[in-house]
Amino acid sequence: MNSDSLVTLNNITKQYDKRTVLSSISMTINQGESIILRGSNGSGKSTLLKIFAGLINPTSGERELRNSKLIIGYTPDRMSKLKMTSTEYLTHMGKIAGISNKQLDLRIKELHELFNLEPIKSPNMLHYSKGMLQKVNLMQASLKVPDLLVLDEPFSGLDTESIEHLLTSLKNLRGQGTAILAAVHDPLLAKQLISRTFWIRQGRLLEGTEQSLKFTAFYELECQFNQRVHFELTTSFPEVIWTLEDKGYRYTIFEEDYRDFVLMLLNNGGVIIYLRRRDALS
Numbered sequence: 001m002n003s004d005s006l007v008t009l010n011n012i013t014k015q016y017d018k019r020t021v022l023s024s025i026s027m028t029i030n031q032g033e034s035i036i037l038r039g040s041n042g043s044g045k046s047t048l049l050k051i052f053a054g055l056i057n058p059t060s061g062e063r064e065l066r067n068s069k070l071i072i073g074y075t076p077d078r079m080s081k082l083k084m085t086s087t088e089y090l091t092h093m094g095k096i097a098g099i100s101n102k103q104l105d106l107r108i109k110e111l112h113e114l115f116n117l118e119p120i121k122s123p124n125m126l127h128y129s130k131g132m133l134q135k136v137n138l139m140q141a142s143l144k145v146p147d148l149l150v151l152d153e154p155f156s157g158l159d160t161e162s163i164e165h166l167l168t169s170l171k172n173l174r175g176q177g178t179a180i181l182a183a184v185h186d187p188l189l190a191k192q193l194i195s196r197t198f199w200i201r202q203g204r205l206l207e208g209t210e211q212s213l214k215f216t217a218f219y220e221l222e223c224q225f226n227q228r229v230h231f232e233l234t235t236s237f238p239e240v241i242w243t244l245e246d247k248g249y250r251y252t253i254f255e256e257d258y259r260d261f262v263l264m265l266l267n268n269g270g271v272i273i274y275l276r277r278r279d280a281l282s
């Protein structure tokens, strides 16, 4: 481990019922970095995040921490609505984490300010929007100032305003020195946090290229065709991310791959159902 590294995975493999989901993965997260993890549906992103957070063990390989006092916060992709206020919930979670009452009161106030959430605005979390709940989710992971925050799709299902608030809150945390490891599906959002990007593809980890950091536009495309074409396309274009939707496959394609991807798709009898270009602001 180098002096900046917080967590290192050495040659990790993970199997569920003898099915290999992650294979020979080695990766280090350094102090203050923000790493985005990308991959298609079921590729193993959540599994890798949980291994980094220490919530599940790998089948083989090693996880090394900089020291035993390292604080790692983890947020699942959503939290349930609870019949208590954010302060009550955070107090409960803080006590479980062994934080003293005085420290806890101060930190809960600080977190409400950092996340721009008014503690007395709503009687309890049953009345919270998805965006507010996601903030509380992140606040619980940050009760002890985390060295590393591990986030599973933190923006999923949020409206634009909530996303903006959450991004600001995450940047504030990063400003305090917290490293971030997040699975983020939308490249425009990922771009706002990113310092390195990794792909999981067929159980292997690949570091992203320059285009995944510096792209100016990408395309969202939904189409229908058979499994063989899908396999050929995703093999030929390893940076294209896909998800399986109700109507067919949805692909996220960077500009550089766009023309060749669409040509190959059409030449193989694919039918485009939806196509949208999205531009990065900077």
Ligand SMILES: Nc1ncnc2c1ncn2[C@@H]1O[C@H](COP(=O)(O)OP(=O)(O)OP(=O)(O)O)[C@@H](O)[C@H]1O
Pocket: 016, 017, 021, 039, 040, 041, 042, 043, 044, 045, 046, 047, 048
């Ligand atoms: N506890 C488990 N037991 C058995 N199989 C599991 C378990 N957790 C995940 N899997 C399987 O491992 C594979 C990877 O799952 P994982 O949730 O890590 O992927 P993901 O990339 O986060 O997917 P998504 O983007 O759909 O959330 C999937 O095929 C999933 O069904």
